[in-house]
Amino acid sequence: MLFQDLKLIDPILKALSEEGYTTPTPIQAQSIPLVLERKDLLGCAQTGTGKTAAFSIPILQILSEKKSTERKRAIRCLIVTPTRELAIQIGESLQAYGKYTGLTSTVIFGGVNQSRQVTALQHGVDILVATPGRLIDLMNQRYISLSNIEIFVLDEADRMLDMGFIHDVKRLLVSLPPRRQSLFFSATMPPEILRLASTILHDPSKVEVTPVSSTAETIKQFMYFVDRGNKNDLLVDVLKDPKIKTCLVFTRTKHVADKVVKMLALHNIKAEAIHGNKSQNARQSALTNFKAQTTRILVATDIAARGIDVDNLEYVINYEIPNVPETYVHRIGRTGRAGANGTAFSFCDAEEKEYLKDIEKLISIKIPVIDDHAYPLMDHNPPKTIQGGRQQRSSSPRATSSAGSGRSGGSSNKPAGSASRRPSSGGSSSSSSSRSRNDGPPKKRW
Structure with missing residues (x-):
């Protein structure tokens, strides 16, 4: 048609x-x-x-x-x-x-x-x-x-x-x-x-036109399990991959978005943040620079990113796992649009595993795990908070030290961000579903 x-x-x-x-x-x-x-x-x-x-x-x-x-x-x-x-x-x-x-x-x-x-x-x-x-x-x-x-x-x-x-x-x-x-x-x-x-x-x-809350088949999804204190180091390692020309990085809060931008600047990686505390001019400037690829990394919160529309965006990174599963679908949907290919990496710490379970239940996919990286998850037992006489998981990830702390395992010479690595065969590492899309893409994305 x-x-x-x-x-x-x-x-x-x-x-x-x-x-x-x-x-x-x-x-x-x-x-x-x-x-x-x-x-x-x-x-x-x-x-x-x-x-x-x-x-x-x-x-x-x-x-x-x-x-x-x-x-x-x-x-x-x-x-x-x-x-x-x-x-x-x-x-x-x-x-x-x-x-x-x-x-x-x-x-x-x-x-x-x-x-x-x-x-x-x-x-x-x-x-x-x-x-x-x-x-x-x-x-x-x-x-x-x-x-x-x-x-x-x-x-x-x-x-x-x-x-x-x-x-x-x-x-x-x-x-x-x-x-x-x-x-x-x-x-x-x-x-x-x-x-x-x-x-x-x-x-x-x-x-x-698609099952409710499904993810596009053109998007490759991968999960890294990592301690929260090592997420900065892992992000820098992933971004060493020369194939990642531009990348949209998601955080849950404005404060973390700003911290990630400052951290990347220390590693000579040009990044800008876009969130509700930024002026409209600053947000539009950051988006324009990202589209023009003069800014390599755009760090965004969910609300600010809903309207981001970038041609041929190939990479998205969830620096923090969203606590609302539908948000994951929206996030990774910034790539792989209108039949194009895309890759979504997600960094999951111990306290975010519950969020991951909800996401995989929603999308009916077990997200493949990359376990061949320098910062494997070591803290598998996050502390609980006591509320109303019952033990419950804390509502937000606990604060830990900044990049560089708690580094353990792996070789620092191994790039962490290669999407071609074979996912782990255990845990949450089954392949994505085999649903197919027969609809031809438009000549140009909308």
């Missing part, structure tokens, strides 16, 4: 051709016709499958069929997404696909001065992309009215729930016209998300 087969108008087809896009991904092929038929849609797809184009292309076509003749255009479509980075990505996509439609769009988000955003709104826009906090703020200041909304999109709903935006979303729903088309997208569909969807959608069509 080609985009020409989806009954798209010439201005959009021309823009897609100029972007080098010819073949829709599965979610695009299924979603675009349904949205064009003005149906509500419940879309479940893992990150990297082309969700943004799946809703933005038909929205542009619907709105272009009846353009506003008012001098100041009222907002006709609202797209709500959890993070600044993802909002910017959606805005860029709308500009690219809609550049010949005559429609206008703008993006608003917090963390920056509102003056430019307000000016854009005062000039009038057809499509507004927004994060919940800034949207509610500008609505309260009466810069935004949602009374003319024809299409409402809630993107990355599961992350919206994780970040505590559920109450803001419910406030928005009250302000939306009852007669509208609603599109709801989420990478996972836990019960809370399905309940939220039921309050937004009316008799929706459902599109689910």
Whole structure:
């Protein structure tokens, strides 16, 4: 199937051709016709499958069929997404696909001065992309009215729930016209998300292109078991591999992200951090440098990384195992996108083994283990904390000394990061599942 087969108008087809896009991904092929038929849609797809184009292309076509003749255009479509980075990505996509439609769009988000955003709104826009906090703020200041909304999109709903935006979303729903088309997208569909969807959608069509919370078959996954105090040394060893031109490294907290960047600098490895404490300009600068490969390593927290969209990113490293299993899927989904190959390394210390069990249960895969490295796990019995009279695992990994402490076993001359090493045959080292994907990739990733 080609985009020409989806009954798209010439201005959009021309823009897609100029972007080098010819073949829709599965979610695009299924979603675009349904949205064009003005149906509500419940879309479940893992990150990297082309969700943004799946809703933005038909929205542009619907709105272009009846353009506003008012001098100041009222907002006709609202797209709500959890993070600044993802909002910017959606805005860029709308500009690219809609550049010949005559429609206008703008993006608003917090963390920056509102003056430019307000000016854009005062000039009038057809499509507004927004994060919940800034949207509610500008609505309260009466810069935004949602009374003319024809299409409402809630993107990355599961992350919206994780970040505590559920109450803001419910406030928005009250302000939306009852007669509208609603599109709801989420990478996972836990019960809370399905309940939220039921309050937004009316008799929706459902599109689910992959099993819930699955990982792409094109991503090679490997696990290192390592003491927490040796993770810095292991990271440096892995990054000695010349095949790793650029790499996205995940941490759970902003503090650890900054520490990793400083540590890598001591080893002459150019790295920058991207997280919520960074200014918007700093975050965009770091992302731009990473895309241009002037920065080799980008260290990110989960919330900041949701909107990271980098062509041909081949390597992801989980410096810390996420404590929410779905987050693992989102993280490694930054690579191996749209049929491309990718590799994900994960560093697991003793206290994170419980997180690993949850991840492997979710993805139905035993992640192969690399045990031929210089920093094997020695502390197999992390301390417990006493809560409520019962022994429980502490809620976060215990603090240990920084890089270089507790080094044990192995040869320092062996590179730790070679993905070609044969995984261990014991423990969690069975091969990944044999599911296959027959859908051809698009000419260029979305």
